[in-house]
Amino acid sequence: MEKTLPSTLFRHAALPAGPKARARRLACLVESALIDEVTLSPKPGLVDVRGNGAHRDLDWALMVHSAQTLRPAFEAMALAGAQIDAPLALRERIGRLGREGEMAMLSATGGVNTHRGAIWTLGLLVTAAAQAPHALGAAPVASRAARLAGVPDRFAPVSTGHKGERACHDYGVGGAKGQACAGFPHVLKVALPALRRARAAGIREDHARVDALLATMATLDDTCVLARGGPDALRAVQTGAAAVRAEGGLATPQGRCAFRRLETDMLARNVSPGGAADLLAAALFLDRLPVRAGIAPDSDPESTHQETDHGTS
Template identity: 35%
Template sequence: MKYALRRTLDWYSDMSLWPQSNAWAIGSAFLTGALLEISTHPKPGLVTPRSNGSHRDMNLQTFMVSSAAIAPCLYQCAELGLGHSGPNWTVLASVREIGARYEARLLKATGGVNTQRGLLFSAGVLSAAAGLVMRHQPNCSEAALFDTAADMVRGICDRELRSLGNRTPQTAGEKLYKEYGVLGIRGEAEAGFPTVRSAGLPALRTARDSGAPLGAVLLDTLIAIMAEAEDTTLLWRGGPEALTFVQAEARRIRALGGALTEAGMAAIQTLDADCIARHLSPGGSADLLAVTVGVDALLGGILPPATPEPGASPAPAPNL
């Protein structure tokens, strides 16, 4: 009996033995990013395990149920890419169809609250792109992943934003383009996720290499993204002034050493209070943090283990 159980556990622990194991691995990487983003604290103006940030309609549990609702979408998009045989751009319509189904499930799970719709789009596109890359090779390189994602969505800004003309915009992305000319997450994806490539991943790797604990690595990566991202959530809530303010503060925090120094952490706490007072939330940057962690996990990156916070009481031993 023990031998049979051991063989069963070994089978489950070896993804190469699973049918469609690449799809599971891809989906799991991006779900990891979503969950680690949710669990990071403090995040200026954002929901964390200890704060609702600038939000009155959502908390940690809202994000947990929405993450559970969209998790299968990431696997299905990866599976779609793995099984696709045409040009890369021809898979997008099917990715959007899957995404629409899971957006509806997300909103049903949260009672209509928009928690992770931006992440659903980004992670869905990248999951499918990873599947496309891994159709003929066991691993996915950073360059191939982002180039394939850009090829998948090429022309999306022309089709969905620049072609608006005099038509009344319907979505938040369309309204922000009409008012400010910003391309939002569509532009980020069509450019091959430059904020993730140039800000998120380098910051994550540098913080990890410094030996910082997991929480500091994640928070430092978020600040690096906030300093560069054209965050449409900030634009929606406070206009260009809000975006300029948060970007400038994030750059100042980076100059202080970010989440890796006491001065940087003190400045992060101050920015959190300022964002809450102004009702600002860098939700677009939070989505890109999740994407960054997901891409790093997909590429084989290993984050430092989570450690108990100083002063935390150990859990009592279970009665067995």
């Protein structure tokens, strides 16, 4: 399979009128966002086209295969969003679909967790997008997703024992659930504004996406980093990512030197910013949604927010 970036699949194209066709299109957008995220290079500590980062059990081909395997689950969630009005019934349906999607992922990857966090984050967002296809701006979609995240799922396991859940308990951070219930602040206030500002400055697309990732890493309490390296590693990642951006990011020689220092340190610590990667994929998904059929995507409504607002993943 060819490793290419960036994808322009359906970017900002009007969604089909029928709910089934619309669900298929939305699922394709999720799949392409996940593939674009893993293909983006270079990314410190993460799987990309150069290698496995801080992971021994993951590679680019496996991540792409996982994203493709999950497309039917995202399509089913989107269709549920279009067809089910009752919040509790919808929340429990997409919860079940998400758990089924996770089982399909684990079967396809031989038991390796490739996209567990993304199933939660992008599952909520694709459902929310399908709920109101006439209101596809990033903020309205995230707001609907937050309301869904706050609805209890009676059939969800009380405890999963996953590393992210343990990190939330051990370090008092909100994790992926906290990020969703808060309306995805790191997507709306950090990743999307950074992405759009970099584009507006004429920075090439892959560097703009890396800048959005670094902006997220610099301010996110990433449970993937905490689970592997604890608070010291998290502080090092946040400080290092901010330093790369302060030096101009990948667009400048100084920024590239700072990036190499950050990556070397993260690999030595064996940490990977998986939470930030999931939120970047979410930002890429929201970025390519049309606000309304035939209308250009929304301008940056979060430009008044400070990128240093601190949230959780």
